Amino acid sequence: MEKVVPDILDSSAYSIETAKQRTELDRMRREAEQRKEERRRKLVELQSQFKQLLHCNQSLPEHIRLQQTELELDPRFREEAEQLTDLQIQEVWKELAWEAEWHRVALKKLQERFWESLESDIITVVACESEHKISTYRLLPLSQRFLQLQKGGQSGRPRQCKKELSKENDMSSGGQDSSLDRAERQREDEIFSEDESQEHVGVPGGKGGHTADRLQKAAEKAERMKAKIKRRRQEWTDL
Structure with missing residues (x-):
């Protein structure tokens, strides 16, 4: 079966x-x-x-x-081998491009933070015949705000010196023009000081009209003095 x-x-x-x-x-x-x-x-x-x-x-x-x-039996063999090697190297570079760029950027940040930001690094000097040594400090550069303030302070001093020199030159130069201007400025100051003093003087209620008259006369006098000063300046300019 x-x-x-x-x-x-x-x-x-x-x-x-x-x-x-x-x-x-x-x-x-x-x-x-x-x-x-x-x-x-x-x-x-x-x-x-x-x-x-x-x-x-x-x-x-x-x-x-x-x-x-x-x-060499055939130069093409060597050329093909070199081309193949170059292609493999390029493939490896492409695979490692992102990681290489990441490390490059990280290194650059570390250098900018801890190395390039220093004004001077630590320098140690050691004695030859003894154990003495001396070191410097790590110094950071001054801020832009401090440099601007320092620059502004240095530029302010020459301006003051220039003002003082200009005043001395005006005083030493003399002349009719400068003396006339000083006299006119003194007169204007006196007139305006009189006007202000009259405006601020407290007068009893019964003599309010006399105060208004005095103020009006002082204003008219000031206008006449201004016109006179202006006329003298014009005459001096024409000369």
């Missing part, structure tokens, strides 16, 4: 066709690995032979020694 073969119920089990394909792929993979290994072995042998030839070439006299370009 023929034995009944049980069905394969495992979903991960290979079918007959799949198992056959997998076996064929494994065989092809093993053969490829064997060929690669054989080529690697041959390449190592060729490299060792080439190194021996280079050593022998270097030991020969210079007039019969082969140049490096003459030992």
Whole structure:
């Protein structure tokens, strides 16, 4: 009686066709690995032979020694290898670009905060014949506000000196023009001082009319004096 073969119920089990394909792929993979290994072995042998030839070439006299370009079988191999190396280097730079920029910015911030902001760093001087030594301090630069105030203070002194010199020159120069101006200014000050004193003087209620008359007369007198001063200035200008 023929034995009944049980069905394969495992979903991960290979079918007959799949198992056959997998076996064929494994065989092809093993053969490829064997060929690669054989080529690697041959390449190592060729490299060792080439190194021996280079050593022998270097030991020969210079007039019969082969140049490096003459030992190249095909320059295109070297060019392709260099291009491949450059491409790999560029790929690595692209992968590390963000991290390199992050570290560069962090280093720049640290330098600006702790190094470039210093006016002078610590300098230590050590004696040769004793254990004495002396060090300086770390100094920060002065603020812009302080520099502006210092600049303003220095510029204010020359202005005061210029004013004092101008006063001395006016006093030493003399002349009719300066004396006339001083006399006119004194008269104007006297007139205005009289007007102000009359306005602020307290007068009893019965004499309010007399106070108004005096103020009006003082104003008229001031106007006459101003006209007289103006006329004298015009005459002096015409001369």
